[in-house]
Amino acid sequence: MDIDIKPLVKLMKKRDIKGAREWLEANRNRASSGDEFMRGYLLALQGMISALESGGELSTINKVLEKKYSNEQIAEIINEARGRTSQKFRPADERGFDTAWVDVLSELSVKDHES
Secondary structure (H helix, E strand, C coil): CCCCCHHHHHHHHCCCHHHHHHHHHHHHHHHHHCCHHHHHHHHHHHHHHHHHHHCCCCCHHHHHHCCCCCHHHHHHHHHHHHHHHCCCCCCHHHHHHHHHHHHHHHHHHHHHHHC
């Protein structure tokens, strides 16, 4: 995949909703090609941004950013999502959705280890 989510993850960590939405819009044209995988990927990112915007304390992304999950719990979420991405019987958009979660959570884990 040729999408660099590092800038988006930085914006999400800073809770810069406006910047995150702008990043998403700038990358949305990739889904217009009829690529179901990318459509699912961007849908997951949209959901994460919406959850940040609403501030829902039960949303996974907010819990991760607020460090309410241990590194082990985050690793388990990543492993579960990664497992779903490898199931070829799943529709491409669902695999894209789960891949977005793997990518974002993995990037957040890398950032946490660097901080």
